[in-house]
Amino acid sequence: MRHILRQRDWIADPWRYLGEPDAGTPQHPDVIVPLAQLRGDPGHWAAPPGGRLGAALAVTDAPEALSDLLPRLALVAVEFPNPGDGRGYSQGRILRARLGFRGELRAAGKGVRLDQVFLLARCGFDVLELADGVDVEAARRALGRYRVAYQPGDPQVRLERQRFFA
Amino acid sequence: MYRYDELDQAFVDQRVAEFRDQTRRFLAGELSEDEFRPLRLRNGLYIQRHAPMLRLAIPYGLLSSTQLRMLAHVARRYDRGYGHFTTRQNLQLNWPKLAEVPDILAELATVQMHSIQTSGNCIRNVTADHLAGVAPDELDDPRPYCELIRQWATLHPEFTYLPRKFKIAVTGSPQDRAASEVHDIGLHLKRGREGDIGFTVLVGGGLGRTPVIGQVIREFLPLPELFAYLEAILRVYNRHGRRDNIHKARIKILVKSLGIERMREQVETEWQASRAGAPRLDAAQVQRVHDFFRPHPYATLPDLDVETGREPAFQAWFRYNTRAHRVSGYRSVFLSLKAHGSVPGDVTSQQMEAIADLADAESFGEIRATHNQNLLFADVRQERLYPLWQKLQLLQLATPNIGTLTDMIACPGLDFCGLANAGTLDVARQIQQRFDSLDYLYDLGDIELKMSGCMNGCGHHHVGHIGILGVDKHGEQWYQITLGGSANGFTALGEVIGPSVPQAEVAATVERIVEVYRARREGDERFIETLQRVGMQAFRQGAYASHPQAA
Numbered sequence: 001m002r003h004i005l006r007q008r009d010w011i012a013d014p015w016r017y018l019g020e021p022d023a024g025t026p027q028h029p030d031v032i033v034p035l036a037q038l039r040g041d042p043g044h045w046a047a048p049p050g051g052r053l054g055a056a057l058a059v060t061d062a063p064e065a066l067s068d069l070l071p072r073l074a075l076v077a078v079e080f081p082n083p084g085d086g087r088g089y090s091q092g093r094i095l096r097a098r099l100g101f102r103g104e105l106r107a108a109g110k111g112v113r114l115d116q117v118f119l120l121a122r123c124g125f126d127v128l129e130l131a132d133g134v135d136v137e138a139a140r141r142a143l144g145r146y147r148v149a150y151q152p153g154d155p156q157v158r159l160e161r162q163r164f165f166a
Numbered sequence: 167m168y169r170y171d172e173l174d175q176a177f178v179d180q181r182v183a184e185f186r187d188q189t190r191r192f193l194a195g196e197l198s199e200d201e202f203r204p205l206r207l208r209n210g211l212y213i214q215r216h217a218p219m220l221r222l223a224i225p226y227g228l229l230s231s232t233q234l235r236m237l238a239h240v241a242r243r244y245d246r247g248y249g250h251f252t253t254r255q256n257l258q259l260n261w262p263k264l265a266e267v268p269d270i271l272a273e274l275a276t277v278q279m280h281s282i283q284t285s286g287n288c289i290r291n292v293t294a295d296h297l298a299g300v301a302p303d304e305l306d307d308p309r310p311y312c313e314l315i316r317q318w319a320t321l322h323p324e325f326t327y328l329p330r331k332f333k334i335a336v337t338g339s340p341q342d343r344a345a346s347e348v349h350d351i352g353l354h355l356k357r358g359r360e361g362d363i364g365f366t367v368l369v370g371g372g373l374g375r376t377p378v379i380g381q382v383i384r385e386f387l388p389l390p391e392l393f394a395y396l397e398a399i400l401r402v403y404n405r406h407g408r409r410d411n412i413h414k415a416r417i418k419i420l421v422k423s424l425g426i427e428r429m430r431e432q433v434e435t436e437w438q439a440s441r442a443g444a445p446r447l448d449a450a451q452v453q454r455v456h457d458f459f460r461p462h463p464y465a466t467l468p469d470l471d472v473e474t475g476r477e478p479a480f481q482a483w484f485r486y487n488t489r490a491h492r493v494s495g496y497r498s499v500f501l502s503l504k505a506h507g508s509v510p511g512d513v514t515s516q517q518m519e520a521i522a523d524l525a526d527a528e529s530f531g532e533i534r535a536t537h538n539q540n541l542l543f544a545d546v547r548q549e550r551l552y553p554l555w556q557k558l559q560l561l562q563l564a565t566p567n568i569g570t571l572t573d574m575i576a577c578p579g580l581d582f583c584g585l586a587n588a589g590t591l592d593v594a595r596q597i598q599q600r601f602d603s604l605d606y607l608y609d610l611g612d613i614e615l616k617m618s619g620c621m622n623g624c625g626h627h628h629v630g631h632i633g634i635l636g637v638d639k640h641g642e643q644w645y646q647i648t649l650g651g652s653a654n655g656f657t658a659l660g661e662v663i664g665p666s667v668p669q670a671e672v673a674a675t676v677e678r679i680v681e682v683y684r685a686r687r688e689g690d691e692r693f694i695e696t697l698q699r700v701g702m703q704a705f706r707q708g709a710y711a712s713h714p715q716a717a
Contacts, residue, residue, distance in 0.1 A: 062405075084204055084287065086327025090404045093324050097443035115188065115205055122323035145184055148176045150317045151445055161173040163317055164393065164445035 003136075004106070005128040007156070008143065010136050013129070015054060015075065030054065032077050035061045042069060054104075059087045063094045070095075075104040078125070080111030089123045096124035096154065097166075117142040122153035167228050167532060168313045168458045170278045177320070178275040181282060185209050186268035193265060208288055208326070210281030211267055214584045220259045220267060221284040222274065226294035226312040226336075227255030227535040231522035234533055236277045238518035240270050249518070251503060251511040253575060253626055254291050254333075255535040256284055260582050282320060287328045287415075289319035289400075293335045295343040296536035299459060300544045302492045306355045306363055308336040308344075310455045311392070318393050318445060325400045329407035330415035332400070333372075336365075345537060345653035347371050347380045348629060350417045351399065356386055364388045369399060369429065370421030373623035377659045378418040381426045383433060389452065391437075394444035398437035402429070462530045462545055467495025470548040482604065483555050483566040488546075495548055499529075501541040501558060502565040502573065506598040509591050510576045511539035520561050528554055539575055540568065570607040571615050571680070572598055575626055579619030579636060580643070586619030588636025588643035589669070593617060596673035610680050613693045614654060629653035631694045632676060633660045645672045649679070649705055650697055663706045675709050682708035 002013040015030045016023035023031050029051025038045050038055050045053060054075030055066055066076065076095055078088040088107065095101040106127040107120045113131050117139050120128060130139055149159050152166040170178075185205070192202040206212075210221035222237070229237075237257055241249045244266050245259045252258055262270060274280060284291055292312045299307040315334060319325070325332075335346040338355040346352030352368035365387045371380025387395050403417045421429050473481045489498040501521065504510050513521075521541065525533045528550050529543035536542055541563075546554060558564035567573050574597065577583065579590030594617065601607055616630030620637075627633035633648035644666040651660030667675050680693065682705050687696045697705060 083201070084327055085409060086325070087405055087409075089324045089327065090401050093401075094440075098440050113201070119321075119323045119326055146177065146180045146321070148173045148180065149323075150173075150177075150320050151322055152443075153323050161176065163173055164447070164451070166443050166445060 002129070005130055005136065005139055006104075007126060008140050017056065017077075024051070026050070030074070032056050032075060034058070035065060038069065039065060054106075056108075057088075057091055059085060061091070063091045063099065066095075067099055070099060070101050070103075073101075073103055075106060075127075076101060077106040077108050077129075080107055080109040080116070080120075082109075083111045083113050083116055085111055089119065092120070092123040092125055114138055114142055118145045118157070121157045122149065122151075124154040124156075126154075126156055167230060168225075168309075168455065174278070174317075175275075178278070178280045178282075181209075181280060181321075182268060182271045182275050185271060189264065189268050204286060204327075207286035208283055209267075209271070210284035211264070212285060212584070214260070214582055217261045218264050218267065219582065220262045220270065220281060221252070222249075222257045222259070222279065222281050223284050223291050224255050224257060224279075224535050225316050226292055226298070226309055227296055227537070228309065229533045229535065230277075231525045231531040231533065233277045233279055234518050234522040234525070236274060236279065238515040238522070240273055241518070242515040244270050247516075248512055248514045250509070250578060251513065251535050251539050251541070253537045253539065253577075253624060254284075255293050255296075255537055256291055257535070258578070260578070285331070287330050287332075288326050289322065289328075289332045289334065292316050292319070293333070293344055293349075293537060295337050295339055296534050296538075296542050297343060297489065297498060297544070298338060299461070300491050300493075300496075300498055301339050301341075301343075302490055303341055304339045304492070305357065306338045307459050308338040308353075308355060309459050310452065311353070311355070311365075311389075312336050313455050313458070314392070314447065314452070315396070318396070322400075324397075325404060328400070328404055329409045330412065330417075332403070332417065334396075341655055342657070343654065345626070345629065345657075347657035348373050348377070348626075348653055349380065351396070352380050358386055358388060362388060365392065367395065367399075369433075370418040370426070371657075372416050372418045373626060373628050374416070375413055375621045375623075376416075376418065377623070377628040378422065379657050379659065380418075381421065383426065383430050390447050390449075391441065393447050394441040395433070395437050397444050398433045398440060401436055401440070402432045406432075461493075464493045464496065464545070465547070467547065467549070469494045472548050472551050476552065479566070480552060480555055482608070483564055484551065486566045486570065486608075487564065487568045488551065491545065493545075496545055497548055497551065499543040499546045499551070499554065499558075500536070500568045501543070501563040502567055503540050503563070504567055504573050505562045505565045506572065506602055507595065508562070509578075510574055510594055513541070517561055517563065520557075521563070524554065524557060538573065540573070566604065567607060569612050569614075571610055571613040571632075571676075572601050572607060574615040574617060575630070576617045577619050577624040579617075583619060583624075585622055586636065587621075587638035588619050588645065590617050590619045590625065590634075590636060593634065593636075593645065593669060593672050596670075597676060600673040600677055610683070611690075611692055613680065614652070615676070616651075626653065627651075628659050629657065630660060631697070632679060634672060634676075637666055639666070643669050645669065647672075647675060647679075647709065649702060650694070652694060661702060663702065663709055665710075678711060679705055679709050 368380035618625035648660030
């Protein structure tokens with residue numbers, strides 16, 4: 001069963017991606033739908049009773065395309081296919097800082113590794129689907145790897161000192 | 167110069183701790199080479215031909231004597247007693263041991279130094295005019311802005327995994343001495359209509375495989391918007407820059423494919439949409455950093471005639487290796503790292519320590535690294551020039567060749583670098599030997615020769631008046647020659663003159679080229695001016711005359 005690191009808690013993932021066998025069942029009503037399908041028929045994807053709706057962005061997707069749907073979304077999942085692909089950091093920042101998205105922002109994929117955790121949290125990702133093999137305790141510690149930073153960032157990373165402010 | 171506060175010090179200390187842990191995990195087998203590579207690169211650590219290579223950051227080229235002594239110490243203790251200054255005003259150690267790199271970085275952190283973002287696909291060391299703050303023609307000192315950009319770029323949460331490396335240069339003089347037009351972003355300090363400080367912003371310049379001159383994306387950017395606008399450019403690049411082909415991943419390729427007009431539109435749109443959430447650069451922060459770069463407490467001194475009555479060797483050194491200073495009674499002094507027989511940019515630990523002592527005695531304890539791979543004492547009293555020259559001679563740092571053909575730029579080439587196709591150091595030696603007569607060099611005057619061991623172009627060969635590029639031909643080292651490039655005063659890319667030549671022929675070919683100049687020049691025309699006036703053909707013919715081996 002897939003686990004996620006939400007804030008500092010390691011929990012069973014209540015969400016299912018569209019296409020997973022138990023997605024949308026009464027046990028797992030919360031479903032993450034790829035942007036293309038969501039955009040194709042937004043009416044169809046009205047949240048099921050008792051369930052919540054999430055969107056999944058591929059690396060090439062523009063988060064701006066979600067802007068009118070955001071009020072209906074409880075979650076946006078952003079893809080990090082490998083640690084070197086940093087497009088998701090910009091997608092996350094746009095969702096948080098510019099579009100004002102306050103729901104769960106999830107980082108998913110093989111790129112969500114120990115040495116990315118701190119930057120992801122600073123960009124506003126509050127849920128991490130850690131890649132295989134990443135030690136959970138180490139990931140928790142990595143959320144506080146630096147206690148100072150120059151740039152503004154998401155307040156979930158508590159800093160002792162910060163130079164520049166938005 | 168800038169001094170760390172508690173935030174800066176805590177940051178570099180935490181960075182060392184992070185890298186120590188990453189190195190431990192790699193050595194313990196918890197990180198694969200593929201996983202470790204992007205982490206070590208962001209700390210300046212390459213795995214090279216013989217050993218790791220560690221590139222240490224010297225932000226905008228400025229060093230204190232204390233820092234230079236530390237560089238001497240780490241080069242001696244952890245390496246072979248020397249370092250190599252690069253075109254990014256950094257210092258490279260060629261023989262450190264991987265397991266000791268965290269210790270090197272911990273020692274550097276005690277003198278406010280680091281190797282953060284000196285490589286990898288992130289924002290690199292910000293460079294500036296080496297005469298910043300002392301050049302008579304300067305509008306404003308670029309270094310405070312470089313320091314602010316350094317801080318903003320350091321572990322930027324959004325821009326640490328870019329499509330490719332990203333280089334920024336800032337210049338405060340109309341005479342561009344920072345090669346800013348061949349950077350991903352070039353910033354030219356300007357004054358607005360109300361006398362306020364701002365920048366003309368250029369984007370999309372670069373060398374490497376596809377050399378491009380940067381284009382103006384914004385004529386005037388007010389200083390308070392600096393970070394917001396840089397973030398807009400970086401965000402457009404991070405989202406839309408190519409990641410499928412390493413050779414097409416620099417921002418210059420994105421600018422080329424969009425065209426500067428569409429690039430400008432996208433950046434302006436992003437800037438307007440995001441500026442409210444971008445880091446503010448308020449007056450207090452600018453002032454705080456400016457205060458570190460106040461002019462030194464100069465004495466009130468008259469300008470002196472220091473040449474009359476001195477020996478010709480001193481007069482030559484004065485003419486070639488010193489420059490005018492904005493304060494009367496002072497001059498800036500180059501320390502040539504291009505002594506004949508030496509590797510361009512190399513300096514020993516012993517020399518570094520002696521230089522640090524001289525800087526304390528003669529130049530307010532500061533040393534600058536130049537992008538031409540020399541060092542500079544920016545603030546020397548004119549009355550001290552003669553004794554300083556005597557001491558620099560003993561250290562082999564007084565070769566009076568700054569700005570001449572043997573003041574060449576060369577990357578480390580095949581002898582050290584894992585990317586190189588051909589050697590540069592043997593060719594440099596050949597050229598030094600062939601042009602070992604100072605009178606001949608002086609007769610040739612200003613000629614910029616720049617050499618790279620591969621098409622990545624670390625030696626800036628595209629912007630040399632004479633550029634030399636090493637290429638591999640069926641396992642043999644050959645050299646392609648370009649003419650007419652420039653990054654000093656104006657920016658132009660050199661043109662290939664014809665077939666490449668074998669290693670043994672490079673110096674002779676260069677001599678035939680400069681002989682064309684000697685035959686065709688008019689008055690006191692410089693090499694580059696004669697080339698522009700008479701055109702390539704005459705030089706091409708001269709270069710290949712009596713040269714049957716070219717292929």
